[in-house]
Amino acid sequence: MGAYILRRLALAVPTLVGVTVVVFALIRLVPGDPARLVLGLQASEEEVQRLRVQLGLDQPLPVQYARFLGRLVQGDLGRSVVTGEPVTREIAARLPATVQLAVASTLLATVAGMAAGVISATRQYSWVDYLVMTVALFGISLPVFWLGLMLMLLFSVHLRWLPAGGYGTPAHLVLPTITLAAFSVAIIARMTRSSLLEVLHQDYVRTAWAKGLGARAVVLRHALKNALIPVVTVIGLQFGGLLGGAILTETVFAWPGMGRLLVGAIVARDYPVVQGAVLVFAALFTLVNLAVDVLYAYVDPRIHYG
């Protein structure tokens, strides 16, 4: 098992390096001179040239990339053009809030989505099934930012139960978590239902019923275990969507995370911060997919990891 994890980890390295190439190349596509962008139109040509040399922009691109990568492995992502702070410090200040939101939403989506899927599958074609599937279809069609605003309107403005935005207490976490999880709940519910329905029609499940096992044992212990494999894949893939949704959710609820950092940096044309934030988002997604692959080996005994 340990060897398997190590091998998967080694395979993730080229992907991560590729991600750095993509991000580096993308940021270099920005039209205009970065040094001029930083200093503004009033700066003299000498000042701009000095900054160009200082930032290494006078070097060929491969050299620039090698330097960028060299600094990156030392945890140096440059400095924010706006605040002058190291980008890593800015990210470190914002990352916990995003991780908190993403983890809470993944937990909610997994529990609620699987529960809804099991309920729906065990009552196929009943009104409960139709209701759950209709709500799930709505869930995958809802714009996450609109859902957030509507929840805010209902629970913060009208009912005054929960704060409309901000960060700190568990109450602040409720609305952003529901908003961000909605899409994933719907996807996981749909996947659990179809996967479980397929398994429920298999012979070994009929055998379990024939043995006289109760519904709980048949569905939860025998069927669900095998139905879980595609569900785990979907939960991992959802995480990417969740990160994208987090950018919007954070904006709606004034949540001080990476998403708002990124959007603010884009608006301010603070490219070192944009570059750093995009890198961290992509790295997070890659690592979660890696974790899912490892989790697979636990869920599916057919996968050999010797």
Added chain:
Amino acid sequence: MWTRASTTVSWAGAREAARTPPTVWRRLRRHRTAVAGLAVLATLLFVAAAAPLLFPEDPTEPRFERVLRPPSWEHPLGTDNLGRDLLARIAYGGRVSFVIGVLAVSFSALVGVPVGLLSGYYGGKFDLVVQRLVDLLLAFPGFLLALTLVAVLGVGVTNVVVAVGLASAPVYVRLVRGVALSVRQQTFVEAARALGASDRRILFRHVLPNCTAPVIVQSTLQLGTAILTAAGLGFLGLGVKPPTPEWGTMLGEGQTYLFSSWYMATFPGLAIFLTVLAFNLLGDGLRDALDPRMKLP
């Protein structure tokens, strides 16, 4: 908007059905939810197309004598912070959203389908390089990729189309490559080759037609995703520039007035929701209608 992997189409068996469009249409008509989706889309498209006739006044012109009016007979959805009729702006905004959606999806199909076709049909080194590239792009959450592209390219309709289109091109590469890979090994391709057909002829006459059904289904679902992504960019203020009415941008403007004037954010969002829902209903219906193994009532 961030659904690339989750809405990938399973297309198995869709080929035979694709050759006989009347059958598909008949099957689709019996699919109740697909018909509902089609009806909603037709209505929205009609309102968007006929907007200049239905709402003759300029949807970008401020009217300060009537700002932030709640819904009434005169303004069924109210007016915004600059006194513009929200119903009119949503109708005109539909034109922008639909055009962005169609262009972005066409763009990703035009990039993704040929690449996937060649990658799957020829295989070898080209395939290997393309697949690694696709892996890399899929390492970025879809919305993040579109957002980064807009950050680099700048805002505006064209850049939003390019950003949203490029971000979902890998989905088409994957989809079409899969079809090409399986078709390549079929007996009829072998027969064509034995008869002396060129690669070009096999690609256009045999492989490409087999991709039509899955590409149509994927594009329908992708239209919803594209509109959602573009609206998300607009909401962040990184999409279409005001005063052009676009649903996401309008929603972003409405957020400021959420506590005093709920209608400003509510109705543009409802329009996005209905559109995406309709595309999802139609896409699911098309998938069922194109799959001959699927029994329909």
